[in-house]
Amino acid sequence: MLRGLPALAGESLSSLELAEAVSLAVRPVVAHDALRLMGNNPDGVGHTVFSFWHNFETEFGRQFMQSYLAGKDPCLPADLIRQTMPAGLVGTGHGKRDLLARQLFDAHGVGGELRVLLRDVRGVWGSLALLRSAGGRAFDRTDAARVLELAPVLISALRQYVRSGPMRPVAPDMAPGVFVVDADGNVTGATPMASWWAERLREHHPSSWVDALVAGMAAQTRLCLRQPAAPAPVMHGPAARFGRWISAEGQLLNPGGAVAVLVRAVPPRQLLGSLGSWYGITARERQVIEYLLDGSAAKQIARHLDVSLHTVHDHLKSVYRKLGVSGRAELLTALNT
Numbered sequence: 001m002l003r004g005l006p007a008l009a010g011e012s013l014s015s016l017e018l019a020e021a022v023s024l025a026v027r028p029v030v031a032h033d034a035l036r037l038m039g040n041n042p043d044g045v046g047h048t049v050f051s052f053w054h055n056f057e058t059e060f061g062r063q064f065m066q067s068y069l070a071g072k073d074p075c076l077p078a079d080l081i082r083q084t085m086p087a088g089l090v091g092t093g094h095g096k097r098d099l100l101a102r103q104l105f106d107a108h109g110v111g112g113e114l115r116v117l118l119r120d121v122r123g124v125w126g127s128l129a130l131l132r133s134a135g136g137r138a139f140d141r142t143d144a145a146r147v148l149e150l151a152p153v154l155i156s157a158l159r160q161y162v163r164s165g166p167m168r169p170v171a172p173d174m175a176p177g178v179f180v181v182d183a184d185g186n187v188t189g190a191t192p193m194a195s196w197w198a199e200r201l202r203e204h205h206p207s208s209w210v211d212a213l214v215a216g217m218a219a220q221t222r223l224c225l226r227q228p229a230a231p232a233p234v235m236h237g238p239a240a241r242f243g244r245w246i247s248a249e250g251q252l253l254n255p256g257g258a259v260a261v262l263v264r265a266v267p268p269r270q271l272l273g274s275l276g277s278w279y280g281i282t283a284r285e286r287q288v289i290e291y292l293l294d295g296s297a298a299k300q301i302a303r304h305l306d307v308s309l310h311t312v313h314d315h316l317k318s319v320y321r322k323l324g325v326s327g328r329a330e331l332l333t334a335l336n337t
Contacts, residue, residue, distance in 0.1 A: 001021075001024060001025040001028075002025045002026075002029075002150065002153050003153065004025075005021065005022065005025055005153055005154070005156075005157040006153065006156040006157045006159075006160045007160070008021055008157070009157040009158070009160040009161040009164065010160040010161065010163070010164040011164070012164075015051075015052050015053075015204055015241065016052075016053075016054070018052050018161070019035065019036075019037065019052035019053055019054035020054050022035060022037055022052060022054070022154075022157070023035040023054040023055070026128075026130070026147070026150065029146050029147065029149075029150060030114070030130055030139075030143045030146050030147055031132075032114075032130035032131060032132055033055060033131055033132050033133045033136070034053075034054060034055040034056050034130075034131040035052075035053075035054040035055070035128070035129065035130055035131070036051060036052070036053050036054070036056065036128075036129040036131075037051060037052040037126065037127075037128050037129075037154065037158075038050070038051040038052075038126045038127045038128075038129075039051070039125060039126040039158040039161070039162070040077075040124065040125065040126050041123075041236075041273070041274060041277040041278075042119075042120075042122040042123030042124055042125050042277055043122070043123055043273075043276075043277055047233070047234055047235055047236060047274075048162065048235075048236045048237070048238055048274045048277070048278065049235045049236065049237065050161075050162075050237060050238055050240075050241055057108055058206045058208060058209075059108070059208070060104070060108040060110070061206070061209065062206070062208050062209050062212045063104055063212075064104065065209060065212045065213065065216060066185070066212040066215060066216050066219075067100065067101075067104065068216070069212075069213070069215075069216025069217065069219055069220055070185075070215075070216060070219035070220070070223075071219070071220070071223050072097055072100055073090075073097060073101065074088070074090060074091060074093055074095060074097035074098045074100075074101050075088035075090045075113075075115045077117060077124055077127065080115070080116075080117045080127075081117060081119075081124060085141070085144060085145070085148065086116060086117035086119060086124075086148070087114065087115065087116040087117070087141075087144035087145075087147070087148060088114075088115050088116075089112065089113070089114060089138075089139055089140075089144075090112070090113035090114075090115055090129075091105060091112070091113070092112075101113075105134075106134075109133055109134045110131055110132075110133065110134060111131075111132045111133055111134040111135060111136050111138065112131070112132055112136075112138050112139050113129055113130065113131045113132075113139070114129070114130045114131075114139035114143055114144055114147065115127055115128070115129045115130075116128050116144060116147045116148050116151070118151045118154050118155050118158070119151065120151070120152070120155060122277075125155045125158055125159070126154075126155075126158055128147060128150070128154060130143075130147065159278060161238075161240055162238045162240055162278040163240075163278060163279060164240050165238050165239030165240030165241070165243075166239050166243065166244075167239075167323055167324055167325055167330075167334045168330070168333060168334045168337060169239065169243060169244030169245075169265070169334070169337050170239075170243045170244070171200075171242060171243030171244040173244070173265050173337060174193060174196055174197070174265070175193045175264075176193060176262055176263065176264035177190065177191055177192075177193035177194030177195070177196060177197040177198075177262075177263045177264070178190065178191045178193075178194055178260050178261065178262055178263075179194050179214045179260070179261040179263070180253070180258060180259075180260055180261075181214060181215055181217075181218035181258065181259045181260075181261060182257070182258050183256055183257030183258060185215040185218065185219065186215070187211050187214055187215065188258075194263065197246075197263040197264075198210050200242060200246070201213065204241055204242070213248075214248075214261050217233065217235065217248050217249075217250050217259075217261045218250050218259035218261055220233040220250065221233055221250030221251065221252060221259045221261075222252070222257060222259065225252060232249055232250060232251060233249065233250060234247055234248070234249040234270065235247065235248045235249070236266055236270070236271075236274045238274075238278075244265055244266075244337075245265065245266040245271050245274065246263065246264065246265060246266060247262075247263070247264060247265070247266040247267075247270060248261055248262070248263045249261070249262050250262075268293055268335040268336055269290065269293065271335060272286050272289060272290065272335075275323070279322045279323055280322055281319065281322060281323075282318075284305075284315060285315050285318060285319050285322075287305065288301055288305075288312060288315045288316060288319065289319060289331070289335075291304060291305075292328060292331070292332060293332070293335065293336075298312050298313060298316070316328070319331065
């Protein structure tokens with residue numbers, strides 16, 4: 001079952017069906033009652049974010065998501081990446097974030113959570129969380145070591161899922177939508193198009209999670225403002241999930257903490273960051289694509305990069321092959337549609 005996960009991830013399964021398949025594959029290795037698989041860019045560029053949830057109570061998932069996005073979770077990637085074994089037993093520490101996690105667990109009958117980062121030489125591709133109900137055996141470091149051995153096949157499944165999406169969008173290119181979130185995390189306003197985007201999100205998440213996602217994005221924006229060198233947070237949702245790549249980004253509206261969260265189709269140059277990670281586009285190949293977006297011909301690109309025309313054509317052939325497009329026209333249509 002485990003070896004077949006990458007191929008299964010490339011099929012037209014719903015996120016719930018794929019989450020169940022992952023749970024069935026992992027259960028013989030480490031028993032669990034619920035599972036959450038999250039994906040993100042290994043290099044952080046474009047920050048693709050998507051997830052699969054199995055057997056999660058809706059309200060528990062909503063509260064977890066809001067806490068996680070607000071930076072209040074005790075096992076964030078930044079916490080785990082520093083460890084020799086990038087795994088954590090959530091809520092077992094003595095800090096404030098651990099206390100909040102235990103309170104959330106107690107309120108929903110959760111006994112414990114084991115969370116591991118899925119990383120390789122490229123970076124962190126996501127995380128896997130396994131949960132057990134209260135009263136069951138606690139997770140331990142042996143469980144963590146067993147799950148970490150699954151990282152290569154889970155990373156492969158995440159990559160295959162993203163790459164199974166359409167390169168040319170099949171969902172309409174609608175105008176951006178804007179949500180306004182106050183300092184307390186309440187969505188206090190939205191443009192008419194924001195409602196259309198909210199409906200797209202509800203097709204893949206419980207209805208109550210949409211406000212949590214938007215509020216979490218606003219919280220991340222405020223966190224980044226405390227770090228002057230940090231760029232405004234941007235999250236990308238893959239075409240495999242939404243029919244086209246979509247983005248959400250936050251901007252502070254006033255000193256009081258109100259944030260505008262913009263949801264829209266990913267602009268072409270932003271999209272290149274995500275495509276580079278998931279499709280293996282090299283830095284040089286990305287440069288070639290950027291010149292194509294500017295309208296440059298192959299001879300002009302060769303001059304700009306100080307390489308031969310033959311080398312430019314080799315880069316283009318590699319890009320077309322990796323992205324599964326027939327040529328320049330199809331590539332530009334896919335990026336600009």
